[in-house]
Amino acid sequence: MEIKFRSGHAYERWDRKNKSKGIIHYFEEEEREESYLKGLKGRIQNNLSGFLRLLITACIVMIQLAVVLFLPFLLQSTTVYFYFILEICSVIAMVTLVNKNQSPSFRIAWISIILLLPVSGFVLYYLWGREGGKKKKLDQYIMRQIAYGQKFLIQDEEVYEEYLEEHPVAGRMVKYMVNEGYPLTEGNRVKYYSMGEDAFEDIFRALEKARHFIFIDFFIVAEGAIWDKMHEILKRKLEQGIEIKFLYDDFGAAIRTRKYFKQILEHEGMEVRVFNPVHKYTGELYMNYRSHQKILVIDGEVGFTGGFNLADEYANLIERFGVWKDTGVRIIGESVWNLSVVFLQMWEASAETAETDHIEYLNYKKIPDVAGDTYCQIISDGPANNPNNPIESIYNQMITFSDEYLYITTPYLIIEDYMKQSLIEAVHRGVDVRIVTPNIPDKKYAKLLTNYNYGVLLREGVRIYEYTPGFIHAKQILTENAAIVGTINMDYRSFYLHYENGVWMSGQSIQMEIRKDFNNLFEISNEISYEDWLNRPRRWKMVQPVLNLFSTLF
Numbered sequence: 083m084e085i086k087f088r089s090g091h092a093y094e095r096w097d098r099k100n101k102s103k104g105i106i107h108y109f110e111e112e113e114r115e116e117s118y119l120k121g122l123k124g125r126i127q128n129n130l131s132g133f134l135r136l137l138i139t140a141c142i143v144m145i146q147l148a149v150v151l152f153l154p155f156l157l158q159s160t161t162v163y164f165y166f167i168l169e170i171c172s173v174i175a176m177v178t179l180v181n182k183n184q185s186p187s188f189r190i191a192w193i194s195i196i197l198l199l200p201v202s203g204f205v206l207y208y209l210w211g212r213e214g215g216k217k218k219k220l221d222q223y224i225m226r227q228i229a230y231g232q233k234f235l236i237q238d239e240e241v242y243e244e245y246l247e248e249h250p251v252a253g254r255m256v257k258y259m260v261n262e263g264y265p266l267t268e269g270n271r272v273k274y275y276s277m278g279e280d281a282f283e284d285i286f287r288a289l290e291k292a293r294h295f296i297f298i299d300f301f302i303v304a305e306g307a308i309w310d311k312m313h314e315i316l317k318r319k320l321e322q323g324i325e326i327k328f329l330y331d332d333f334g335a336a337i338r339t340r341k342y343f344k345q346i347l348e349h350e351g352m353e354v355r356v357f358n359p360v361h362k363y364t365g366e367l368y369m370n371y372r373s374h375q376k377i378l379v380i381d382g383e384v385g386f387t388g389g390f391n392l393a394d395e396y397a398n399l400i401e402r403f404g405v406w407k408d409t410g411v412r413i414i415g416e417s418v419w420n421l422s423v424v425f426l427q428m429w430e431a432s433a434e435t436a437e438t439d440h441i442e443y444l445n446y447k448k449i450p451d452v453a454g455d456t457y458c459q460i461i462s463d464g465p466a467n468n469p470n471n472p473i474e475s476i477y478n479q480m481i482t483f484s485d486e487y488l489y490i491t492t493p494y495l496i497i498e499d500y501m502k503q504s505l506i507e508a509v510h511r512g513v514d515v516r517i518v519t520p521n522i523p524d525k526k527y528a529k530l531l532t533n534y535n536y537g538v539l540l541r542e543g544v545r546i547y548e549y550t551p552g553f554i555h556a557k558q559i560l561t562e563n564a565a566i567v568g569t570i571n572m573d574y575r576s577f578y579l580h581y582e583n584g585v586w587m588s589g590q591s592i593q594m595e596i597r598k599d600f601n602n603l604f605e606i607s608n609e610i611s612y613e614d615w616l617n618r619p620r621r622w623k624m625v626q627p628v629l630n631l632f633s634t635l636f
Contacts, residue, residue, distance in 0.1 A: 118286040119279055122307040124399025132336035139360050175207050186498060191634045221466035224431040228466070231427035234440045235420060237265040244268075245457060245588075252563040252588055255479045256459065259586065262472040264459045270415030271454030272585075272592045274567070276599040278390040278408035279397040282308060288380050288412075289315045295325040295443065297379040297425045301372065301569070302391035303330045304338035307399050309392055320351040328352050329429055330392075331373045332359045338393065355432040357581075371465045373432075374569050374580035376410075377425045382443055385413045385421040387568055387585060389557045396555070403522040404552020409491075409599070411567050411585060411592075417458035419444065424462045424583050456589030461568070464581035473570055474577040476586065477559060478504055484561040487514040489600045491556040495519055495532040496573035496633050502538060509543040518603050521548040524555075528573075531633055533618065534626040540612040547607035554603075557584070558596065564588040565596050574634045 175196055196203035237260055245266060246253035256266050275281040289296065289312065296319065303309065316326055328347060335343070335356075347354045357373040378386040388410020390396040395406050413421065422443055430438055463473040481488060481504040488508055495517060509515050517539075523529035536546055557576075558567045568584020570576050587593070 118283055118311060119397060119399070122311065122399055124307045124394030124397070126394070126400060127305045127338060129337055129340055132339065132341070136333075136336055136360060191632050194631055224464070224466040227430040228427045230430070231423045231440065232263050234423055234444060235263065235265050238267070241268045242266055249563070249588065251483055251485070254483060255476065255564065255586070258479065259459050259461065259472070259476060264461050264472075264586075265420060266457060266459050267416035267420065268457050269453035270413055270417050270456045270458045272414075272456045272458065272587060272589070273412040274592060274595045274599070275388065275410045275412070276407075276602075277398070278388075278406065278410070279399075281386065281388060281390055281408075281410040281412070282397050284412055285378060285386055286311060286315060288384050288386075289319065292319050292324050292380045294381045295327070297327050297377065297422060297429075299329040299373070299375050299377040299425050299428060300334070300392045301331045301374045301376065302334035302338070302393050303343075304335070304391070304393035305340065305343075306394040308394050308397055312392065316352065317350060326352045327425075327429060328354045329357060329373075329425070329432060331357045333372050334391070336360060355429060357428065357432045370579055372580050373428055373464075374576065375424070375428060375462070375583045376569050377421055377583060379418060379422045379425060382418055382422055383414065385418040386410060387413075387421065387583060389555050389569060402553070403520070403524055406552060407549060407554045407556055409556040409558055409567055411587075413458060413585065415454055415456075415458070417460055417585065420460040421583075421585075424460060427462070428581060454589075456587050456592050459586040460583065461566075461586055462581070462583040465579055468578060471577055473582060473584070476566070477501070477570070477572065480559050480561055480564070480566065481505055481508055483563060484508055484513050484515075485511075486562040487516075487560075489516050489518075489560045489597070490572065491518045491554055491558050491600075491603070492572040493520055493524070493553070493555050493557070494528045494571045494573040495535050496528070497535065501572075502535070505539060505544055506542040514545075515543070516545045516547065516600075516604065518547045518549055518554060518600075518607055520553045521550045521608065522552050524553055527629060530622060530626050531629055533615070533622065534630055536610060536615045537612075540610065540615050546610045547604060548610060549603065549607050551606060560593065560596050560600060562593075565593050567596070578634070
């Protein structure tokens with residue numbers, strides 16, 4: 083086991099001696115050049131104006147909430163008839179919810195609110211819980227951009243049929259994903275990163291060699307050492323005439339970037355778009371729908387994705403919640419174009435009018451000189467697609483079709499009962515099911531909810547570990563058939579409220595690399611027993627059932 087140190091923090095990694103050689107312009111040699119991260123000093127830089135903007139938005143929402151909660155008292159002092167009408171409306175709302183094709187947790191949470199607040203609950207549901215109004219129009223616009231992008235994704239039927247014949251079990255998932263619009267590609271070269279800092283080393287190297295265009299899309303952007311180094315490279319690329327499209331989520335960047343961050347980048351020559359500004363649509367809580375995607379594509383030749391964001395903690399340059407573990411992948415091959423399309427879909431969804439010519443970037447699509455050994459399918463999903471949630475179904479199929487082992491890392495384990503049952507059934511048919519969650523959480527309520535979900539799983543034989551060095555932010559699932567690495571947490575927000583992306587991979591070398599990382603994780607993590615769970619703090623036992631009732635609203 084090799085121990086390395088950075089910024090005073092130790093992290094353990096398995097030895098990776100036999101690296102595959104690069105195959106095209108960007109990675110002609112895999113020998114490590116001088117580290118880009120060496121000597122960088124991380125920092126946390128907060129923006130007061132961004133904080134105030136979020137605070138004002140939160141205040142507007144709270145004022146709406148206060149007015150609605152005061153409504154019953156106002157109605158009681160005026161007329162009992164109007165109160166009775168609203169009671170009838172509440173019953174109608176509950177009947178509608180029961181028959182709605184949505185998550186059971188979502189329906190239970192809103193029915194509970196309507197029952198607890200007979201008048202206010204209905205009004206809150208009408209304002210924030212139902213579909214319609216501006217939210218419906220925005221969702222329709224986003225779906226139009228996604229549908230337009232789908233036109234540029236073409237399935238090679240020969241590759242598809244060959245895979246189904248050679249891999250009958252995994253082929254069931256592949257067939258479903260192809261039907262949902264996620265083409266299967268072969269011959270991809272995929273490199274796995276067991277720590278975020280390793281990914282950034284290769285990201286910076288790839289950016290330095292950009293010749294035509296750069297696509298960047300992240301949920302969190304934080305000014306610090308990582309951003310400084312990237313910004314430095316991007317400015318040089320702009321001077322060379324390289325096109326840069328930079329997309330980020332407003333909520334993820336508001337507090338940790340300066341007030342005129344977007345305007346500064348645009349003045350330098352970048353094209354910049356911000357997904358879903360938080361101050362818009364507060365009346366319908368559309369601000370709750372975020373783009374959680376992480377995508378970086380360079381020249382259509384190389385693509386990166388994973389759980390890491392543009393912030394120093396993801397490279398362990400600063401300490402937040404102990405040693406931060408994240409994972410990701412670099413893709414070279416046919417699937418880079420598919421990753422580019424996902425970026426362009428969200429790029430167009432972040433503008434009032436669509437105008438990007440996809441064909442312009444399709445011209446840069448290249449097939450590597452030396453074929454890799456990994457089949458890939460780029461998957462993406464989001465709330466505009468509700469109630470159809472392909473990513474949630476893909477995760478459940480990974481569980482259902484596993485036969486030997488099923489390994490999962492997730493920072494949050496807040497899943498529907500049917501998925502818990504799938505995990506339990508996998509154990510009962512002899513599958514080695516293991517889940518790794520954080521020991522040190524980033525959100526206390528998420529830790530409480532995650533821990534609450536341990537109970538029935540542990541009792542039925544699922545093995546659960548907590549990553550003891552700190553916070554594990556990695557989002558991945560591995561079976562003997564395939565692996566998924568991406569941005570997808572196993573919680574309600576990822577499956578229903580966030581725009582997410584990931585890469586489904588089938589190939590011996592990539593699956594073995596991910597499994598080695600899992601084996602290392604099991605060694606350094608603390609396994610939780612059912613007895614440990616039963617003996618959790620009494621105050622947790624009191625709070626957890628209440629939090630669980632409203633888990634879909636956090």
